[in-house]
Amino acid sequence: MIEKTDTMKKSNFEEVFTNKKSKYVIGTILFSGLGIAIPRIFHLLIGSSAGVTFLPMHLMVLISALTFGMLSASIVAGSSVVFSYLLTGMPALQRMPYMLIELVIYGLLLGFLNKKYNSYISLIATMIIGRLIYAGVLFVSVNLFGFNGYGISVLQSVVSGIPGIVLQIFLVPFLAMIIKKGIKLDD
Numbered sequence: 001m002i003e004k005t006d007t008m009k010k011s012n013f014e015e016v017f018t019n020k021k022s023k024y025v026i027g028t029i030l031f032s033g034l035g036i037a038i039p040r041i042f043h044l045l046i047g048s049s050a051g052v053t054f055l056p057m058h059l060m061v062l063i064s065a066l067t068f069g070m071l072s073a074s075i076v077a078g079s080s081v082v083f084s085y086l087l088t089g090m091p092a093l094q095r096m097p098y099m100l101i102e103l104v105i106y107g108l109l110l111g112f113l114n115k116k117y118n119s120y121i122s123l124i125a126t127m128i129i130g131r132l133i134y135a136g137v138l139f140v141s142v143n144l145f146g147f148n149g150y151g152i153s154v155l156q157s158v159v160s161g162i163p164g165i166v167l168q169i170f171l172v173p174f175l176a177m178i179i180k181k182g183i184k185l186d187d
Contacts, residue, residue: 028072035060035080055164065110066176073107106130119173
């Protein structure tokens with residue numbers, strides 16, 4: 001009787017981690033946590049300019065988009081930004097809505113484009129189109145709605161974020177591929 005119970009428990013446990021939906025849920029939660037932790041680590045190791053230079057909060061959203069798709073990436077974007085602010089005060093409250101919009105745009109775009117193109121083309125297209133859409137959001141919010149842009153400039157963010165953009169191009173597709181193979185998502 002005990003042996004049968006142990007076998008059933010083990011089999012249920014294994015089933016949870018082999019179920020595709022469970023992998024999506026667990027992966028999304030993990031990426032959300034890393035979306036909070038990684039920017040904090042960058043800030044502790046490199047300093048206050050780490051965020052605008054290396055764009056660490058973008059990493060988990062982009063990897064999530066390539067690994068699990070648009071919904072997961074949107075959840076990672078939203079939870080990372082909001083909980084990062086609540087736990088660490090970063091991004092600043094004035095910057096938080098803009099960062100949230102920016103990351104959700106990237107997650108949705110990359111998840112969508114990755115269904116049609118390879119991950120490198122999708123990522124580069126997302127970086128270009130995403131920044132154009134983000135520039136439009138900033139323009140509308142500041143010029144039409146009168147919100148304060150708090151000195152946010154898309155061009156300035158691209159220039160200061162070149163190291164992060166390079167890091168994303170080389171790391172994100174590679175890490176997403178390794179993660180997908182490691183968790184056997186395509187099985």
